[in-house]
Amino acid sequence: MPEPRKPQTLEQIRRNRNRVLGLSLAAFVILVFFISIAKMG
Amino acid sequence: MTTTIPTPAAVQHPADWRDLVALTKPRVMSLVIFTGLCGLLAAPESINPVLGFTAILCIAMGAGGAAALNQWWEADLDAGMKRTAQRPLPQGRLDRTTARDFAGVLCAASVFLMGFAISWLAAAILAISIVYYAVVYTIWLKPRTPQNIVIGGGAGAFPPLIGWVAATGHISAMPVVLFAIIFIWTPPHFWALALFVKTDYAKVGIPMMPVVAGERSTRRQILGYSIVLLPLSALPWWLPGDEHAGAVYGVCALVLSTVFLALAVRVGLRRQTPEDTMKPEKQLFAYSVLYLFALFAALVADRFIAL
Numbered sequence: 001m002p003e004p005r006k007p008q009t010l011e012q013i014r015r016n017r018n019r020v021l022g023l024s025l026a027a028f029v030i031l032v033f034f035i036s037i038a039k040m041g
Numbered sequence: 042m043t044t045t046i047p048t049p050a051a052v053q054h055p056a057d058w059r060d061l062v063a064l065t066k067p068r069v070m071s072l073v074i075f076t077g078l079c080g081l082l083a084a085p086e087s088i089n090p091v092l093g094f095t096a097i098l099c100i101a102m103g104a105g106g107a108a109a110l111n112q113w114w115e116a117d118l119d120a121g122m123k124r125t126a127q128r129p130l131p132q133g134r135l136d137r138t139t140a141r142d143f144a145g146v147l148c149a150a151s152v153f154l155m156g157f158a159i160s161w162l163a164a165a166i167l168a169i170s171i172v173y174y175a176v177v178y179t180i181w182l183k184p185r186t187p188q189n190i191v192i193g194g195g196a197g198a199f200p201p202l203i204g205w206v207a208a209t210g211h212i213s214a215m216p217v218v219l220f221a222i223i224f225i226w227t228p229p230h231f232w233a234l235a236l237f238v239k240t241d242y243a244k245v246g247i248p249m250m251p252v253v254a255g256e257r258s259t260r261r262q263i264l265g266y267s268i269v270l271l272p273l274s275a276l277p278w279w280l281p282g283d284e285h286a287g288a289v290y291g292v293c294a295l296v297l298s299t300v301f302l303a304l305a306v307r308v309g310l311r312r313q314t315p316e317d318t319m320k321p322e323k324q325l326f327a328y329s330v331l332y333l334f335a336l337f338a339a340l341v342a343d344r345f346i347a348l
Contacts, residue, residue, distance in 0.1 A: 013057050020058040031095065035158045038091040 056139050060129035064112055064140055065105030065147070072333060073104040073200045079337035080204030080219060083344045085284060088208045092159060096207035099155040100200050103167045106147030107196070110175040113140040122241040148175075155207070163207045170199035184246070187253040190235075194227030195220075201337070215284045218276050219340075223333070225270050229263040229305055230329040236260075236308070237319040237326075256313055263325075264309030271298040274336060286343050293339035301325075301332050 008016075077100040081093055088096070112119065112130055120131035129135040148171050156164035178193030186192075198220045205216035232250055235242060236259060239251040251259045275298070278291030304325040311321060 008057070010055060013055050017056065017058045031091075031098075034091045035095055038089045039158070041089070 056129075056135045060135045061139075061143055063129050064109040064135070064143065066108035066112075067105075069108060070101055070104050072330065073197065074101050075334060076219075076223065076337050077101075077200035077204040079341050080201030080216060081208045082204075082341045083201075083215070083219075083286075083337075084205045084208035086209045093208070095154065095158045096163065096204065099151045099159070099164075099167060100203055102147050102151035102154075103171050104200070106144045106149075106151060107171045107174040109140055109144035109147060110171075111179045113137055113144055114175070114179050116140075118245045118247065121245040122238075124238055124241055144175075155203075159207045160210055162210065162212075163203050166199060166203050166206060170196055170203070173199070185248070187248045187250045189248070190231040190250070191228050194224050194231075197227060198223035213284060214280055214282070215277060218273075218280065219337075222270070222274055222276075222336070225266055225273055226329065226333060228266045229270070229301075230326065230333075232259050232263050233308060233322045233326040233329060236313075236322045260309045260311070264305050267302045267305035267309075271295075271302055274298045277340065286340055287347050288343075289346055290339045290343035293343075294336060297332050297335055297339075301328065304328055 074097060078097050081088065081096060112128060115125075116128075116130035116137060119125035119128050125131065130137060130140055152164050152168045152171070155167050174193070174196035178189065178196050182189040182193050201219040201223070202212070202216040205219070206212060235249045235251050236256065239249065239256075242249040243252045250262065254262075274294040275291055277286040278288070278294065279285065304321065307321045308325050313319070
């Protein structure tokens with residue numbers, strides 16, 4: 001059974017989602033940088 | 042027969058990122074990632090680690106996107122089944138438009154990233170696998186035929202093929218055999234599950250084999266596919282040319298498949314009794330997951346031992 005989640009305010013849900021989105025985009029930019037290096041090699 | 046399917050609850054708050062992750066079916070994805078990685082590592086040509094990581098990421102994103110499309114399409118059905126009623130869409134924790142858009146972005150991003158970073162052949166196979174799962178299986182086959190799992194099983198068989206093509210740039214006999222192994226493994230895996238959750242499928246009108254053809258026929262077919270799986274799983278050992286697997290894989294495949302067959306025989310030859318706990322079916326289902334992990338791990342281990 002999954003653990004029940006703590007209730008969150010709308011603001012907390014939005015803030016957490018934006019944080020995850022920001023981190024994902026940053027990771028994508030870093031990945032594209034390394035792909036470019038790998039393709040050049 | 043008319044069935045009443047509960048409609049998903051109305052959404053009253055923005056999507057939580059954990060619900061978006063749940064939409065990608067992370068547990069199923071772990072098997073997809075693993076088999077894709079094994080296809081990539083078992084290939085005779087090595088790939089740059091960054092590009093290898095990108096290929097696996099694309100496979101994961103594509104599988105996640107296809108799973109999200111599946112949940113978006115089947116939200117009403119999921120609400121009517123005990124096993125799936127807790128998913129984000131039937132629970133009303135996520136609205137359908139967000140789910141559809143999230144799935145679309147994941148699918149498109151996975152294919153284009155695979156194409157630009159790895160190869161367009163791998164990207165094309167990834168695109169076919171997404172369409173196969175989301176359209177051919179989910180929309181077309183699943184509600185229409187009890188053979189849905191047999192033909193739809195092809196969708197889950199693509200990852201090792203994609204991984205292999207990402208590493209080598211071409212299709213050869215070995216990845217096709219790996220595709221065939223997962224294809225033949227899927228019916229006994231799913232029907233073992235369907236035997237102990239068949240009331241759920243019947244309730245929402247999904248024509249799964251035990252619901253349509255009956256329990257006895259399903260058990261015999263589980264046995265039939267398991268018999269075919271035994272020599273097929275050992276086929277990579279006997280392949281001609283220098284792509285074939287070695288004895289480590291061959292022995293592992295024969296042992297693992299013999300145990301699979303023994304469990305399938307138990308399921309195939311018994312009849313359900315009143316108040317049945319369905320232990321043999323549950324054991325076969327659990328073992329089938331372990332089987333695929335172990336078989337592909339043996340393939341990679343064999344490749345590294347041979348180096």
